[in-house]
Every structure is written in C-alpha cells, then in structure tokens.
Amino acid sequence: MSNVSQHLISGALSGFASGIALQPFDLLKTRMQQGDGGVVGQKQKLRIIGTAREVVRTNGVLGLWRGTTATLLRNIPGVALYFTGLNQLRTVLSTSPYFTSMRKSETNTHGTTLPKLTSQGNLLSGAFTRVSVGFVLNPFSVLKARYESNLYAYSSLLGALRSMARGGPSELFKGFLPSALRDAPYAGLFIAFYEGIKHETNLLMPSSSPLHAAGVHSFSAASAGAIATMVTHPFDVVKTKMQVRSEQRYQGLMQTVVTVWKQRGVPGFFDGAVLRLSRKVLSSAIGWAVYEGMLIFMRTTGKQSPLKSS
Template identity: 35%
Template sequence: MQEKQESQPKAAGSLGKTHPALKAFMCGSLSGTCSTLLFQPLDLVKTRLQTVQNNMHPGAPRVGMLAVFLNVIRTEKLLGLWKGVSPSFMRCIPGVGIYFSTFYSLKQHFFLDRAPRAGEAVLLGAGARCVAGLAMLPVTVIKTRFESGLYNYVSVFGALRSICVSEGPRALFSGLTATLLRDAPFSGIYVMFYSQAKRTLPQEVTSSTFAPLVNFGCGVLAGILASVATQPADVVKTHMQVSPNLYRNTSDALRFIYMEHGVSGFFRGAVPRSLRRTLMAAMAWTVYEQLMAQMGLKS
C-alpha cells in the first residue's frame, strides 16, 4: 500500500515536468480529434461540391449542398459521410497539435509579457499554420482525394504508395501554394478576430464559469469572417489536389475555374466549409483553452 501511495506523487511529478510545448501539443491533438469526428461530413460535402460540377456535361444545372448530402447517403449509406475520416484523423490529430504547440512556443517567445496586437496576431496565427500545413500536406492531399470519390483507394497507406508509384512523390505536395494561401490567412485572420473579440469583453466574463461559451462564441464570429476571406484559395487547392495533371501551377487552376464557372466558381462549397471550419475552429480553441487552463498554462 505504501509503495502504491509513493508512486502517485512520482507520476504526478513526471507529468508536471512535461515541457509546456508538449502539453500544448497534447491539448491541441485532443481538441482536433473531437472536432474532426463531429464535422467530417461537412468537409466531405464541401469537397464533392467543388469537384462534382467538373464531371457534368456543359449546361447541366448546378448541384446544391442538400442534393450532395442526400446523394451520399443514398449511394454510400450514412457512414459514407465519414469517408476520408481516417486521413482526416491522420492530418488533424498531429496537425492541430503541431499548430497549437508552434503557436504556444511563438507566443511565449515573442509575447511573454504582453498580448499581441491585431497585426501581430495575424502573423502569429499565420506562422503557426504554415508550419503545420507544410508538415501535413501529403496527408491533406490523400484526404482530399478520399473525399472526392474519384479515387478507389482502400487505405491511407495504399493511397500513399499508389501516388508515389504512379505520379511520383511530388504529387503529395500538389496544391502547396494554394494550401498555404488558404490556411495561413485563415489562421491569421481567425486569431486576430478571436483575440480582439475576447479583449473587448470584461475580464469578469472571460474568466467566469461561462468562459467556454464565451470562447466558443468568439470563435464562431472569427471563423465566419476567416472562412469567407479564404474560400477562393480552398477551391483552387481542391482542384489542384484532385486533378494535379490538369494544372501546371496555381495560375492555371485560377484561370480554369474562372473561365468555366466565373467568379461564383471560387465560392463553391462555401456554406459547408464555413460551417465546418467555423465550428471546428471554435470547438478546437475552446477545448484547447480549457485544457491549458486545467494544466495551469496560459494559452
């Protein structure tokens, strides 16, 4: 009994000695797991909306979000809405962890004694997202192809092997520019609006028992604004990753989308993406901040 009692403080002490950046990684990974599982169907519908029109004959009526949603259920059953969830987990669990640990490290290094200003918050969020986006891009490519329904991949590793053999490793980094143009501004804009919205609220509100609800509300507002601003880059990214052989570079994809679909083509899938990105980011930040507070760390 005495040995058991002595082992408990030792275990607690070892957890306490964990590096703060690693704690941020664990908090971010857990928040990414929860949000990915809940909102994967919206991501799948968004991807289908952005690619389905290219496979239809000229003059065909546009397909809406509800039609895609019902078609997936009818042809692939309810679980078809979670197609691509495996690569989503492989991307988001470590990806969100990398993002938050990088964000925490940068914030502690540059803004230890004060809160970042609006412009600094943009750079802080964008910098952390660039690191995570570049590290997880190969998994993002596989995830996008899984969701498109245009490839018959059986598993994530099978898809990885197939792409490397048939297209070369370079295909795993297709859409890099568009991805960074989408993710870096999204994260930068999100962090700016999120932090500024929280700063306008009284300290009594942000530190009360309603803090999780306040954080989520600020996250929803920031997510909507950031999603709309970065939607065109998301459409370009999807096109380049699903059909890399059609485009030599980002400019080709931009030109093709504009000529085929006009300006509205850059906002295909905006509704499901905005819903998913907004709710996912709001939940991820809410869970992250609560877990960091439980660990006694300032997020």
C-alpha cells in the same frame, strides 16, 4: 507534465473531437468542389442537399464519414503541432516590445492561456505557424481530399500513400501553394480577430467559471472563423481542384484559377462556401474550447500552468 506536452495533448484532443464530429462537412465540400465544368441553374443549398442524398443513397449514412481516418491522420498531429507551435512562437514574440501588447494581462484563472500580443504579432504568429504545419503535413492533406472525393478508388490508406509517393514530391505536395495562400491570411486573421473578440467579450462579461470561459472561447473562435473563412475560400476551391483533378488544366495555380474562371466565373470560387463556413465556425468553436478548456483544467487542478508567467 511539461508545457509542450500539455499543449500537444490539448491540441490532439481538439483535433480528434472536431475531426470526428464534422467530417460530413468536409466530405460534402470536397464533392462539391471536385467537379470539372459549369454548374447551371442550381443554388448552393440545393447542391448540398443533392450531394448528401447521393452519398447516402450510394454508401449509406456512414458514407458521410468516408475519409475520417485520413482526416484524423491530418488533423490530430496538425492541430496539436499548430497549437503548440503557435504558443511557442507567441511566447517568443511576447519578449519583443514591438509585438507585446500593452494591454494588462488577465488575472482571472478562467480567462485565457495565450500570451498577449499586438495585432501584428497575432497576424504573424498565426500565419507562420499554420503555413509551416501545412507544409509538413501536406501529403496527408492530399490523402484526405482524395479519400473524401469519389474520383479515387484506394483500397487502403497505406496503398494510397504508396501510390502518391511513387509520384514524387510533386504529387505529395500538390496544392501546397494555394493552401499556403489560403492558410496564411486565414490563420493570421483568425488569431487577430479571436484575441480581439475574446478581449472585448471578457470586458463586457468577465469569466467567472470554466463553463462561462468555454462559452467565451467558443463564441470568439466561431466569430473569428466565420470572418477569416469567407475571405480565404477561393483558395480552398483552387487547392481542392489541384489535389483531386488529374487533367493538365489543373496542374498549376494560375492554370487552375483560369480554368475555374472560364467555367464558372466568380461563383466557381465559392463552391462549398456554406459547408466550409459551417465547418470552420463549428470546428473553431469546438477546437478552441477543448484546447483552452483542457489547459485551464490542468492549471486549476494544481498542475503547472504552461503560461502562468504570462
């Protein structure tokens, strides 16, 4: 099996596992962010509980998984392309003295699968790959947000895509700019923190088994995800508003920012932050453990390692 195929398969499995397990977090986050107007006198925890109760009351427990198919259409190819593109770009950057880490590469077979880069290389590779994949799959991101929202009554995925396509590129690529402003720093910071935390953790507790390695990857990814999520969350709120609201005041980046500011002030930019933080921590832990675990499994079962030379 080729290197690219191994990364695509591992990334796809990662996207499938996290998408299925964590869909309720995405749905509730979207419902909390979709509103138009102020929310007075209610803490975010109570809003989460109230939103979840309303979904279950209206659609049953399975209603929390509404939009799962749309999520998988976005996440499976998205995560597969992200991990594969990230690996390819990191491999290219690792040939440059400016981006190559002087850190001695780990020789432990359970340690890592990624080339070693400087902090600049980690930031650049993560940001560029995430934004590129986000652009290609933005129509599915819009579809996902609208299926999670209760503002649309699409009867089928194909019908929804056709409806969006009739609106032209402006409809299919709605919310891409705030998505890019969210994803570029998120991905860059995530990769930089992930590699740094993983390196320090491996120094303190060297990986001795696949299970231990999975724990290190999960801890490193969860910690990096938490830091990057809180820094970039305001753009996630703006992105959701632009993708699900049809009012004129949500038709542009600055218009949406001004609208949220007037309606809610600073708290308005952190609607759903607890849900996104929980989702990102868990998806990072699950996703990177599955991804690196699958690659390590392929390597240790005698198949060619995609990054053995690194």
